[in-house]
Amino acid sequence: MTAYEVDVVVVGGGGMGSAAAWRLAGRGVDVVVLERFEAGHVRGASHGASRIFRVSYAEPAYIRLAREAERSWRELEADSGVSLLTRTGGVDHGRTADLDLLAEAVRAAGAPGEWLAPEEAAERWPGLRYDGRVLFHPMSGRLHADDAVSALQADAARLGAVVRHETPVTSIVVRGDDAVEVVAADDVYRAKRVVVAAGAWTEKLLGGLVPLPPLRVTQEQPAYFAPLSDVPWPSFVHHLGDGSLAATGFPSGVYGLGTPGEGVKAGFHGTGPVVDPDERDFQPEPAQLRLLRDYARAWLPGVDADALTPISCTYTTTPTSDFVLDRAGPVVVAAGFSGHGFKFVPAVGRILADLALTGERPGARFALSRPAVTT
Template structure:
């Protein structure tokens, strides 16, 4: 066994863990980031060329977190020289009451959206059909997930972090209030804190150590669809569908999407994939769900070819409320349950995890392990 002494071990080199290592190293902390798979792997939830960035949430805590994240994405871009966040504008449309609540919430936080008539929206973005009211928010955009993770890890390393890939952690043992032992193969790390941001593997690593909420691991299956024209702009978009519409159409949920340069227009249902073991996935689309997604695309995305598609496979780790878990128990900092909407917040979550590790400062109560009831 080779023994290492560090201040903090971060377990999990996806977006959240990499951002935590970046923020910790930037504060002069001796940190080791351990990732079980090779760099650029596709087994988790932080890969690919596109993730939606938006501030349009009903809950003020998420709006403020997205506002913070936008500034930190720009900071990372300046430090790394990489282009990571592209503003395209974002569109929410549908006939549900939450559209009005979205508009009220973003305006209350000083970042108002703009109501558009469907006809005006169709002139701006003819690749989409619009259902009922249309709320446009100029801050919406696209994040390049692969490049973001690479930039975070490179900057963490530049600031002194040790970044190790293909280093699966097999055990975490608490030795005291300021002592934890992390075993990875023949290496044993002794640290004051451990930050566990292991995505779909959180329960496997923490199940006997921390009382996590139920975590539902699903294999999600959006797809890239070929655009019919290359000169059409695409915003990020969310189509809100009520229960009556879902029953009438057979759609599985509301639909999100955005353009992905060089790959097509990404579209998918949210959190509807089959439950899986992250260590035993087939990465294949479920035929019935793919058929329904193509039916949706044929009806609502006239700017793409519904028959020319490339399926995508990723995981969601979803809590019962779809709220994240960002908390600390003794020397163990937990980052889990990002529920398919976490990537936009990555650098802000990294800051929260660094705070939890170094000072114990906790974020909004909705992110607590033993969170009280929070009105949505």
């Protein structure tokens, strides 16, 4: 067995782990990233060509985090020379109560936004049908997930980090407040801190070691739909139903965005079956696809609802959908991001670096053992 001595080990080379390594290496820390799969793999939650960037949240904590993330995305673009964040504008429409909360929170945070009549929105973005008035956010856009992870890892390596793919971690052993051992195959890494950003594998690695909240892992079924014409697409969130969602015929609200070279991505939010990440079949789920086609026929007149490419991805979520960003002894935990986390990647990297180096916590909302949190 080969032993390595480093300052920090990062377990997981997706968006969050790569961002943590980028920020740690930028502070002169000796850091190694251990990723169980090959570069560019599709088994986690950080692959693909498109993620929504937006600041339209009802919670001030997430608005602040998104605004920090936008600045950090631009910093990474400047450092790497890679274009990652494309501003397209974004729209929310549907359930009035949700829109009012978003509008008030964004206004209070000083972020730009405006109300549009559905007719005005249809003139700008004819590919969508609108459910009542529309809340428009000019800061919203699209992130290229694959390119972002590659850029983070490349810049982290430039700053001195070591990134090792196809290196699955088998155990983490705490030896003291400033001592942890991470075992991967025949190697052991001894460090002061370990940052675990393992997505769907978090419970398998940390269960019993730190007091995790419940983490639900599901296999989700979005899809790319073929556009019927070359029209602009904003990112969009449709808050379905003023009554029960069951009355709408759909299992949740719907998100989507245009993705050059792929089509128009659309999906339900957190409605897939619970899975073991090591036992996924990656096969399209017929019932979800049928409902997604039905949604496209009703609400996406700019696409061919029968010309679609299924996507398989995982969500890892907490009961409140809040992230876990906390530390227990020498173990820093980053979990529960799926469904809305990728936009925050570089800001989360900064938080994870702070947790590892100084123990500074981002607030009770993100704690391992969290009380009920109100905004």
